[in-house]
Amino acid sequence: MGNYFECNTCGRPFKEGQGIILTVAGIKLFFHSKACAFKFFKEIMENADSEYLGKDVKEVYDKYQKIIELKKKKAEKKI
Numbered sequence: 001m002g003n004y005f006e007c008n009t010c011g012r013p014f015k016e017g018q019g020i021i022l023t024v025a026g027i028k029l030f031f032h033s034k035a036c037a038f039k040f041f042k043e044i045m046e047n048a049d050s051e052y053l054g055k056d057v058k059e060v061y062d063k064y065q066k067i068i069e070l071k072k073k074k075a076e077k078k079i
């Protein structure tokens with residue numbers, strides 16, 4: 001029998017290795033599914049100070065935009 005964790009969003013227990021375990025700002029968080037993790041983080045994002053969070057959102061947004069552009073360029077070369 002492995003360890004059991006309790007989902008921080010819905011309280012459902014899940015086995016070690018099945019759910020999502022993240023450490024954010026030194027706090028260990030447990031989610032039994034991606035949906036519960038998303039719900040949890042969506043609420044944090046919506047409640048967060050937009051001026052403070054804006055920079056982080058822009059940073060990650062720009063990072064993925066660059067990756068998408070690179071992928072598109074590679075796809076173009078293949079044709």
Ligand SMILES: [Zn+2]
Binds near residue numbers: 012036
């Ligand atoms: Zn859950």
